[in-house]
Amino acid sequence: MKVLILGGDGYLGWPTSMHFAARGHDVMAVDNYLRRTITRQTDSEALIPTPNLQKRAEIFEAVSGHEIGIEIGDCTKYRFMERIFSEFQPDAVVHYAEQPSAPYSMMGFEEAKETLNNNLNVTLNVIHAVKEQVPDCHIIKLGTMGEYGTPDIDIPEGWIEIEHNGESDEFLFPRQTGSLYHTTKIMDTDLLWFYVRMNGLRVTDLMQGPVYGLSTPEADMDDRLAPNFHYDDIFGTAVNRFLTQAVAGIPLTVYGEGGQIRGYLNINDTLQCVELAAENPVEPGNLRILNQFTEIFSVNELAEQVQRVGNDMGLGVDVQHIKNPRQEPEDHRYNPDNSGLLDLGLEPHYMTDEVVADMLERLLQYEDRIEEDRILPRVSWNEDTGKESTEAIG
Numbered sequence: 001m002k003v004l005i006l007g008g009d010g011y012l013g014w015p016t017s018m019h020f021a022a023r024g025h026d027v028m029a030v031d032n033y034l035r036r037t038i039t040r041q042t043d044s045e046a047l048i049p050t051p052n053l054q055k056r057a058e059i060f061e062a063v064s065g066h067e068i069g070i071e072i073g074d075c076t077k078y079r080f081m082e083r084i085f086s087e088f089q090p091d092a093v094v095h096y097a098e099q100p101s102a103p104y105s106m107m108g109f110e111e112a113k114e115t116l117n118n119n120l121n122v123t124l125n126v127i128h129a130v131k132e133q134v135p136d137c138h139i140i141k142l143g144t145m146g147e148y149g150t151p152d153i154d155i156p157e158g159w160i161e162i163e164h165n166g167e168s169d170e171f172l173f174p175r176q177t178g179s180l181y182h183t184t185k186i187m188d189t190d191l192l193w194f195y196v197r198m199n200g201l202r203v204t205d206l207m208q209g210p211v212y213g214l215s216t217p218e219a220d221m222d223d224r225l226a227p228n229f230h231y232d233d234i235f236g237t238a239v240n241r242f243l244t245q246a247v248a249g250i251p252l253t254v255y256g257e258g259g260q261i262r263g264y265l266n267i268n269d270t271l272q273c274v275e276l277a278a279e280n281p282v283e284p285g286n287l288r289i290l291n292q293f294t295e296i297f298s299v300n301e302l303a304e305q306v307q308r309v310g311n312d313m314g315l316g317v318d319v320q321h322i323k324n325p326r327q328e329p330e331d332h333r334y335n336p337d338n339s340g341l342l343d344l345g346l347e348p349h350y351m352t353d354e355v356v357a358d359m360l361e362r363l364l365q366y367e368d369r370i371e372e373d374r375i376l377p378r379v380s381w382n383e384d385t386g387k388e389s390t391e392a393i394g
Contacts, residue, residue, distance in 0.1 A: 001278060002026045004088055006075055006126065007096030008068075009053045010035055011228045012142070012211065012270055016094060018218035018225065019271040020278075021066040028069040028088050029053060030097070034118065035228075035235075038104060044232040044374060047244065047366050048214075051224055063221045076121040078128065085129040085137075092278045093130065095141040097122045098188075102146070102179035103234045103379040112180050119184040120191070127195045136202070138281040140274060143189060143207045145263055145293060145336065146182040147175045150329050155336035158205065158289025178328045179381075193287050200285040204277045209293035212239040212351065213267035214362050227267065229363075232374035233325075238299055239264070239306075241375055243356075246310040246317045247363045248370045255377075256324030258300035261334040263293025266349040276344040290340040294348035309356040325377040 003020045007013040008029025017029040031053055039045050051059065057068040069088075073080045075097045085093075098119040099105065105115040123141070130137045148155045151174075160173045172193065175186050192203045219225045230236040231244035242252045265273075273292050282288045297305075303319045310317035324330065342348075349355070 001091040002089060003028075003278065004084070004090035004093040005029045005096065006093065006122070007031055007098065008070075009033060010096050010100070011230070012267070013094075013096040014053070014056060015216050015219060015227050015267060015271060016096070016274055017068050018060055018064075019216065019275065021060070021068045022064060022218050023275075028071060028084070028090070029057070030071045030073060030075065030084060032072060032074045034099065038099070038101075039230070039235060042104065042234050044230060044234045046228045047231050047363070047369055048226050048229050050226060050228055056225060059222055059224050060218070063225075064218065075125060076118055078125045081125040081129045082133065085133040089134055090137050092138045092140055092281070093126060094274055094278075095123065095126050095139060098142075098184070099181065101235050102181040105179055105181035105184075106381055107379050115181055116184055119181075120187055123188045123191055127191065127201065130201060131195065131199050135199075136284070138278065139192070139201060139203045140277050141188060141192060141203065141205050143205045143289075144182060144185050145207050145209045145291060146177055146179070147186050147189065147207060148173060148336065149176040149178065150261075150332040150334055151176075152333050155291070155334075157291045157337050157340050158207065158287075178326065189289075196285060196287045202282045202284050202286060204282060204288045204290065206273060206277065206290055206292045208270065208273075209263035209265055210237045210239065211265055211267050211270050212237065212359070213355075214359060216268055216271060231370070233377050234379060236375075238302055242303055242306040243359050243363055244370055245375060246306050246315050247360060247367050248372065249316065250372055250375065251318040251320035252303045252306060253376060254299050254303050254319060254321045255326060256321065257330045258303065258321060259298055259331045260328060261296060261298045261332065263291070263296050263336060263338065264351065265292060265294045266351070266355070268349050269294055269346065272346055273341050276341060276346060280344055288340075291336050291338045292341060293336070293338055294346075295351060296334065297351075305351070305353070305356060309353050310360060312353075313357060313360060315360070322377070325380040325382075327381040
């Protein structure tokens with residue numbers, strides 16, 4: 001296949017580009033370094049140094065023999081996108097090209113506007129570039145499980161049947177999120193569904209949970225091919241923060257009571273899921289929604305596992321609960337379905353103690369680069385909460 005990766009410099013975009021290229025596909029990776037720019041502006045750079053996208057592609061070709069085409073440009077500019085789609089003629093486009101941080105989207109007006117404008121404009125441009133240049137191209141868009149929120153009913157894969165006044169119909173599952181970033185992902189889904197109905201596009205929307213991991217077969221060929229690893233409060237996940245705190249001797253900071261539950265997956269499973277979606281495209285006029293996670297953990301369970309493994313390694317890990325800087329339920333129901341990708345053939349990698357130990361060993365190599373003031377909360381959903389967000393509550 002000819003596979004276009006938008007956001008090809010990202011934590012998932014770069015490993016996805018290598019994954020498809022290593023399997024013989026013709027790959028083009030596109031990025032404008034927005035994430036790198038924002039992380040510099042917010043003092044949130046990645047822990048592990050990574051070359052720019054062009055250099056990464058050169059290193060990958062040297063060690064693997066596989067080529068990745070690179071285009072540096074802004075996906076919010078339609079004429080740029082129009083040219084890329086017209087020239088490359090992709091069979092599938094993997095859409096990662098969005099501002100990915102919920103905390104960043106909640107920092108203030110300018111950050112909210114940047115998130116809204118970037119994410120929705122790129123999605124609209126993808127839709128129209130496909131519609132006008134390659135109408136049979138399969139759009140694979142990275143959504144998020146955060147779109148669903150934490151409802152008091154089971155979470156299906158995107159669609160729910162509603163009965164009303166003795167009649168029934170199927171609708172997109174009602175969604176209510178906890179950040180502007182997640183709200184833009186809902187709007188993405190609504191935009192895609194509109195154009196699927198109006199223009200017969202073929203779309204797979206992958207509702208992904210938080211991803212962890214540094215090791216993929218391709219990234220392990222050379223240290224310079226590693227995925228981006230952010231450990232800060234703005235771009236880092238809870239897993240990344242806890243791993244980094246364990247290595248640095250900083251107590252693991254659990255937000256609030258720690259009962260928040262999410263579905264997680266290994267980075268290698270993200271690569272599997274995207275590949276399975278690409279290899280099994282939907283028919284024109286269909287929006288397929290797949291919930292992309294393999295395991296469910298609470299924040300407390302994640303902290304307990306990192307603490308246990310870290311202590312077995314002699315790191316002396318403590319856990320500290322701090323006031324939650326976010327507005328989110330800390331005790332809630334969470335029972336989502338994830339059968340779709342398993343039915344397509346997903347073979348999960350689980351977060352075993354060995355996997356956690358391997359990540360800790362890798363991060364110990366970069367211990368001297370850790371900056372503690374990047375880990376504690378710097379962004380608050382509520383100004384009053386933010387003033388006390390770093391105080392221990394138990």
